[in-house]
Amino acid sequence: MSVQRYELVFPDDEGTDHDVVVVDRTEAKGPGGHPVYADASGIVRAEISDRGEVRMLASGGQQAPMRRVEARLLPEDPV
Template identity: 50%
Template sequence: MSERAGFELTFTNPLPVDGAPAQQVVEVFATTAIGSGGYPIYVDASKIIRAEISDAGQVRMIASGGGQRPQSPSAVHRLPPADER
């Protein structure tokens, strides 16, 4: 499996409302697309969350629809290969 298989992105909600969790963790997986920085584009299962992630784990969030202002994650962790989960 590719070393770029996936990442966990943790998003922190500074103002949780109506019982929303203060943190949400989303798994994203590599696509065949390459971002403007030359790194792979990763998406979640819904394909709403899109991010270009460098080999060093730097994240650039990408809007997947009009009017979005994607929040940057507060933490990024590489997922272990599928056979180690």
């Protein structure tokens, strides 16, 4: 079974606060061959390995990818 949803946690520079974005698995593969996950807008995109390693992917020309991002596995939506 493959993981379908994650929360991406973006800490601030001081490590005292953070933003959280929910991403769902897409059909795409990233440069490392792992699945790409995206938020509903398609702006936040990340390749996430089976070990939870996150590689942020730029979706526009002015983005600067964050270096420290944590991926938290989310349970599947009940059917």
